[in-house]
Amino acid sequence: MVLEILEVRIKYLTFMKKELLILLYIFTITLYGCKTNAELELPYAERKLVISSFICPQDSLIQVAVSLSDPLYNNPNLSTTFKAIPDAKVTINDGINSYSLACNSKLERYVTDSFKLKIKSGNIYNLTVNTSDGKIAKASTTIPFLNNSLTFLITKNNAVKDGYYVRGKWSDNNQNNIDNYIFDVVYVSLSYFSGTNGTVNFNDTIRKRSTNFILVNDNDGQQFDETLDFTIHDVKKDSVYADLITLSNEYVNYHIKLQKAIGALSTPFFLFVQMYTNIDVGLGVFAGLNRF
Numbered sequence: 080m081v082l083e084i085l086e087v088r089i090k091y092l093t094f095m096k097k098e099l100l101i102l103l104y105i106f107t108i109t110l111y112g113c114k115t116n117a118e119l120e121l122p123y124a125e126r127k128l129v130i131s132s133f134i135c136p137q138d139s140l141i142q143v144a145v146s147l148s149d150p151l152y153n154n155p156n157l158s159t160t161f162k163a164i165p166d167a168k169v170t171i172n173d174g175i176n177s178y179s180l181a182c183n184s185k186l187e188r189y190v191t192d193s194f195k196l197k198i199k200s201g202n203i204y205n206l207t208v209n210t211s212d213g214k215i216a217k218a219s220t221t222i223p224f225l226n227n228s229l230t231f232l233i234t235k236n237n238a239v240k241d242g243y244y245v246r247g248k249w250s251d252n253n254q255n256n257i258d259n260y261i262f263d264v265v266y267v268s269l270s271y272f273s274g275t276n277g278t279v280n281f282n283d284t285i286r287k288r289s290t291n292f293i294l295v296n297d298n299d300g301q302q303f304d305e306t307l308d309f310t311i312h313d314v315k316k317d318s319v320y321a322d323l324i325t326l327s328n329e330y331v332n333y334h335i336k337l338q339k340a341i342g343a344l345s346t347p348f349f350l351f352v353q354m355y356t357n358i359d360v361g362l363g364v365f366a367g368l369n370r371f
Contacts, residue, residue: 128361163187216361223325231321259326330366
């Protein structure tokens, strides 16, 4: 009796297996029959003005980079290379006068000397870019007030080779109500280059910033005490120092999004980051800063 039951079960399982195979085959054929080639018309993306400019009272040259965006789709000439627009009309208004910036083909920027256009703390500056084909973009930024209360001390970090600490203290001047700071290390590097004939060598100094910095946001006039660690092979009192930069809100918003975008690219599972822009009818950033 037991053998008969087993035999019946085996026959039943065999039958079910055949039925499942038949159903799987029919399902596969059905799916294959539903396969069609879809032709999707991707939306047209108009090229927009891309503008980048950071203005500062301490800079000797005011610069504005102007280019066009490259749409990802329907674009046979897609390129990641920066291509400046050479024939735009670029002006900056300080609330009283407008200043035209000329295109510098070597720098690929629109520039003017700071003797002509003085960047002053607390002033609002308006940027306008017009192109010959009718594109127009605008932006504005407020220059934050200078904070010169920074004191700092650099000490050796014995736990790290070529490692050092810089401790900075400063007080918020509370002139902007909301102040944003970058506390950073700047050092002069003696670099070695080859001369024009390939045999004559000369030295040049380059002002570099550390890759490690502290971004601080404040709105209550508080006292700051921050410590930053950095690594450098040769530390001299006259070549390494701390720097305190006061930032406009536009700069901070851009910087925060930029760091998120860079961090996202470091992993294969990154999420899309919508980049900050304060350019009206365009892309990019126009921001102010003030360096101690």
